[in-house]
Amino acid sequence: xxxxxxxxxxxxxxxxxxxxxxxxxxxxxxxxxxxxxxxxxxxxxxxxxxxxxxxxxxxxxxxxxxxxxxxxxxxxxxxxxxxxxxxxxxxxxxxxxxxxxxxxxxxxxxxxxxxxxxxxxxxxxxxxxxxxxxxxxxxxxxxxxxxxxxxxxxxxxxxxxxxxxxxxxxxxxxxxxxxxxxxxxxxxxxxxxxxxx
Numbered sequence: 754x755x756x757x758x759x760x761x762x763x764x765x766x767x768x769x770x771x772x773x774x775x776x777x778x779x780x781x782x783x784x785x786x787x788x789x790x791x792x793x794x795x796x797x798x799x800x801x802x803x804x805x806x807x808x809x810x811x812x813x814x815x816x817x818x819x820x821x822x823x824x825x826x827x828x829x830x831x832x833x834x835x836x837x838x839x840x841x842x843x844x845x846x847x848x849x850x851x852x853x854x855x856x857x858x859x860x861x862x863x864x865x866x867x868x869x870x871x872x873x874x875x876x877x878x879x880x881x882x883x884x885x886x887x888x889x890x891x892x893x894x895x896x897x898x899x900x901x902x903x904x905x906x907x908x909x910x911x912x913x914x915x916x917x918x919x920x921x922x923x924x925x926x927x928x929x930x931x932x933x934x935x936x937x938x939x940x941x942x943x944x945x946x947x948x949x950x
Contacts, residue, residue: 803827807835807880807900809891812862819906819936820866824873826902826934835898836866837880839890848883856881888924895931902932909938 808823810816823834838859842848863879870877880898884890895903905922926933 803830803832803901805833805835805898805900806902806904807837807891807895807898808866808904809837809839809906810862810866811838812858812865813906813908815909815936815938816862816906817866817869818938819904820869822934822936823902823904824870824875826904827875828873831875832901833876833878834870835878835880835894835900836863836870837882837891837894838862839887839894840881840883841887841890842883842885844885848885886921888921888928891921891925892928892930895929900931902934903929904934904936906936907938 803826806823806827808816808820810820820834820836823832826832827834840852840855840859842850842852859881863881867877867879880894882890882894884893891903891905903925905925907922911919922935926935
């Protein structure tokens with residue numbers, strides 16, 4: 754007696770689905786996703802560990818942009834933003850001498866910067882320091898406050914004249930104990946930025 758094999762369409766469909774499923778599982782097992790490199794993971798952790806960010810200000814509009822940058826960088830981890838103004842006192846004057854005009858300018862600059870920080874709902878700390886040199890004052894303040902990141906802004910009017918960094922920026926870049934970001938406004942936006950006096 755001769756028997757013929759009959760294939761039911763449903764059986765064929767189930768067999769195909771089973772074969773495709775097993776093939777895809779096998780392919781997935783043999784091709785695991787690439788592991789995150791240690792350096793990449795470390796970089797990600799270091800950015801997420803920005804507890805305190807210092808940004809310097811001299812009360813200029815381009816400084817406000819640097820404050821905004823600090824806020825954006827610290828937004829996710831709710832970093833404390835320390836806005837710092839250094840009053841440079843000449844060697845010919847006592848360091849503690851009352852300088853009403855410069856102190857008022859410093860207070861106005863850090864208050865405006867702190868208001869930008871508050872718009873981002875981040876903790877703001879106003880810091881006014883006195884020193885003979887701006888670079889030394891900034892470096893000392895950054896060390897004492899144990900900041901994780903320091904943001905400096907460059908005067909766009911100077912960079913338009915090809916003076917990209919001054920003595921202050923160069924010293925901070927060479928001697929800082931924390932990461933430093935130098936914020937440079939594009940030349941195309943130079944006309945929109947005007948210093949405030």
